[in-house]
Amino acid sequence: MDQLFFLISEGFKNVWRHKATSFxxxxxxxxxxxxxxxxxxxxxxxxxxxxxVRSKYKVDVFYEQNVSDLQAKVIAEKIRKIxxxxxxxxxxxxxxxxxxxxxxxxxxxDVLGYNPLxxxxxxxxxxxxxKRLKFxxxxxxxxxxxxxxxxxxxxxxxNKLERYYQKLLANFPFVSGLIVLIAVLVIYNTVKLSVYSRxxxxxxxxxxxxxxxxxxxxFVFEGLLMGGLSTLLVYPSMLGFIRGxxxxxxxxxxxxxxxxxxxxxxxxxxxLAAIISILGSYRAISSILK
Amino acid sequence: xxxxQNVTYNHQKDVGVNNLxxxxxxxxxxxxxxxxxxxxxxxxxxxxxxxxxxxxxVRAGDYSSNKIKKRKIAYARRDIGMVFQNYQLxxxxxxxxxIALPLHVLGFPAKEITERVEECIDLVKLxxxxxLNPTQLxxxxxxxxxxxxxxxxxxxxxLADEPTGNLDPVSAFELVKLxxxxxxxxxxxxxxxxxxxxxxxxxxxxxxxxxxxLRGNG
Numbered sequence: 238m239d240q241l242f243f244l245i246s247e248g249f250k251n252v253w254r255h256k257a258t259s260f261x262x263x264x265x266x267x268x269x270x271x272x273x274x275x276x277x278x279x280x281x282x283x284x285x286x287x288x289x290v291r292s293k294y295k296v297d298v299f300y301e302q303n304v305s306d307l308q309a310k311v312i313a314e315k316i317r318k319i320x321x322x323x324x325x326x327x328x329x330x331x332x333x334x335x336x337x338x339x340x341x342x343x344x345x346x347d348v349l350g351y352n353p354l355x356x357x358x359x360x361x362x363x364x365x366x367x368k369r370l371k372f373x374x375x376x377x378x379x380x381x382x383x384x385x386x387x388x389x390x391x392x393x394x395x396n397k398l399e400r401y402y403q404k405l406l407a408n409f410p411f412v413s414g415l416i417v418l419i420a421v422l423v424i425y426n427t428v429k430l431s432v433y434s435r436x437x438x439x440x441x442x443x444x445x446x447x448x449x450x451x452x453x454x455x456f457v458f459e460g461l462l463m464g465g466l467s468t469l470l471v472y473p474s475m476l477g478f479i480r481g482x483x484x485x486x487x488x489x490x491x492x493x494x495x496x497x498x499x500x501x502x503x504x505x506x507x508x509l510a511a512i513i514s515i516l517g518s519y520r521a522i523s524s525i526l527k
Numbered sequence: 528x529x530x531x532q533n534v535t536y537n538h539q540k541d542v543g544v545n546n547l548x549x550x551x552x553x554x555x556x557x558x559x560x561x562x563x564x565x566x567x568x569x570x571x572x573x574x575x576x577x578x579x580x581x582x583x584x585v586r587a588g589d590y591s592s593n594k595i596k597k598r599k600i601a602y603a604r605r606d607i608g609m610v611f612q613n614y615q616l617x618x619x620x621x622x623x624x625x626i627a628l629p630l631h632v633l634g635f636p637a638k639e640i641t642e643r644v645e646e647c648i649d650l651v652k653l654x655x656x657x658x659l660n661p662t663q664l665x666x667x668x669x670x671x672x673x674x675x676x677x678x679x680x681x682x683x684x685x686l687a688d689e690p691t692g693n694l695d696p697v698s699a700f701e702l703v704k705l706x707x708x709x710x711x712x713x714x715x716x717x718x719x720x721x722x723x724x725x726x727x728x729x730x731x732x733x734x735x736x737x738x739x740x741l742r743g744n745g
Contacts, residue, residue, distance in 0.1 A: 239640075243631045254619040441615055444575070445676075446605035447632040448598070 244451070248458025251435075252466075258431040259463060265427040266467035266514065267474075269420040270506050274475045276416055277505065280409060282496045287402050288364040289494045296360040296376065297389040298325075302353070304384040306330060309356035312384050316360055321375055324361045330354060355386065369403045372396055417509070424513045428463075429521035432456055436525055443526075453522045460518030464510035471510075472503040528553050529574055529684065529717065534583035536569055537739075543569045545739040546583070551717060551732075553683070556710045558726045559719040561736035567719035570736065571688045574717070575607050576600045588683060605633060608677030608714075612689035614669045616661040622672050623648070623657040629680045647675040651705060667698030674702065678709055685709065687718040691725060699725055 252259045298316065300309050306329040316325040328336070333354035337345050345352060360379070362370055372395045380388050432439075442452045479498050486492050499505075529551040536543040544566045551557050559567050572578040573585045576595060585592040590603040609615075616625050626647055630640045648657055651671035661669050670690055677685055687706065691699035703718075703725060710716050720726055726733065735742040 239637045240631065240634045242637075247631075251619075435619075437615075438617055438619070441617055442628075442632070443601070444577075444604060444609055444615070445629045445632050446601050446603075446607075446680075448601045451632060 244454040245458050248455040249462055251455060251459045252462050255431065255435070258434055259459075262424075262427045262431050262463050262514075263467045263470075266424055266463060266510055267470050269423050270467055270471045270510055271474060273416055273420055273509065274471055274502060274506055275478070276413060277502060278475065278479065278496065278498055280413070281499055283402075283405065285496070286494060287398075289492065290398055291362055291364040291370065294362050294370075294372075294391070294395050296379070298358040298360060298379055298385055299387040299389070300355050300357060300384050301386045302355055304356055306356050308384060309358065312382055313358040315382060316358060316379055319375055319378055321363055321366070321370055321372075322360055323363045326359045326361075328357045328359065330356050333357065369399050370395070372399060420509075421513050421517075424510075425517040425520065428460055428514060428517035429524070432518065432521040432525060439522070439525055449526050452526060453519060456518045456522045457515055460514035461511055464514035465507070468503060468507040468510045471506055475502065528586070528588070529715065530584075530586040531570075531573075532584045532586075534573065534580045534585055536573060536578055536580050538569070542566055542739045544573070544736075547739075547741055548583075549734065549741060551715060553715055554710075554713050556707070556716045556731045557718070558729075558731055558733045559717060559736060560721065560723055560726065560733055561719075562721055565736040566739040567721075567736055568688055569739075571609075571686050571717070571719060574684075574686060575604055575609060605629075605680065606683050608680065608682035608685040610670070610673050610677050610685070610687040610690045612692035614661065614673040614693075616669055616673055616676070618661050621658050621660055622653060622664070625661065625672060626675045626679050629676060633680055643679050644675075647679045650678075650708070651675045665698075666693050667695070667701065670694060670698070670702055671705070674705060674709075678714070683713075683715060685714050685716045687716065689719055689721070691720060691722060696725075703729075 298312075300312065304312070306327070309327050309329070313325040313327045316322060330352055333356070334345055334352055337343075337354060345354065360375075362372075362375075372390075376388055376390055379385060439452055475498060479496050483495055486494050486496070531547045531549050534547045535545050537545075542564060547570070559570065561567050569578065573580060573592070574587050576585075576587070576590070576592065579585075579592050587603065588606050590599065595603060616622075617628070620628075623644060627640050627644045630643060635643070644657075648654060651674055653668060653671055653675065656664060656668065656672075661672065664672065670693070674687075674690070677687075685706070690706075691702055694702060699722070706716055706718060707729075718726075
């Protein structure tokens, strides 16, 4: 029991004894975990962002002059049934007059003596699909309908956004794996350097008659403590980052998006930090103790 | 007991030891003398199984070089205390913790560790310096701390490799006197030195190494 207590306390004391190397290791862990954490937060919120962006996609469908409000409603119903369309709201001819008055301050009847404005439909799209929105196909289908005159849309921008989103989704597992791998390598090498700087201690322990496992244990506890310390720093930083981002998004950019953090994120990060630092310490000390 | 049977070990560039045969009985105090590079350190390293002979057999206590398994080396060293010319103290901890370290390795209970360490600090006259780091001590004090660390576990064999090499004559004399006191408690001691004046006339056995060969043994 005394020996176990010694090994644990030795591991913890080593962090204090070797402040400079410990600080470097904790800082490296911290930066790496921040990158991993931000990536996790990004992954968690990317869908929310694309939902918001999709909610802003709008297509205006203008009908031919001879299409009545009733016919417009029938066409709008057909549009609503297209895959990917969430809603199709009809703007009747008299509503178009009101919109014109609101926007230009004049009544078109007073100017022309008749209403030249056609009925139209505002089309909105599904937000929740992880699949790419086939925007061009939808536009083409709407254009091919009888009675449709002009379709106005932001096709180039929407297509670009949808393409990037798909690319991001496709590469997410690969990029996450790569980031975690880089994190493992960075932390492993930092811990290895920290262990290597204490090879005199290791040699002295060997001369005294310490077994390999006895020599390794304090380094493992030390790794665990450094992992814990960096996680303690990472979580408030992540929360601060998210709150700061939300403030900027809502107050400065005036967007109605609120980024969120999984309350268990710190557990994931702590687990990752613990596994990496323990394995890193263990492997580093094993390579020196050969 | 330490025993060498036709032991040869050659380094790639330096002289090692050649066909050495001798034995040091229990409770003996032996001086190993020879110029720098004569093979004294190699001989010591063979005893604590840091090196293994290319031919022949080394026996130290209950272990022999031809039978010991790699994982048992740590256990063999637990019965051997070592003192080095450059002290080998750990600079990241104080004198007390340096001396206590072997006892932690051996799994002594905390209370006994305190008693033994204080006893050794008394013996090597480092009272009041327990909390200092090795770098805050003089060379003589560091070597005495190193000696305390070597004897705190009460080893049956004590190897001292040029322990006075970095000390002034007074400190060197005091250290040899301390080793004599430790020997009187029943510890087998082998001390290597190139300073003949320090060891002559003490009535102990002197072995002389020259280019890895044993010249004098008596």
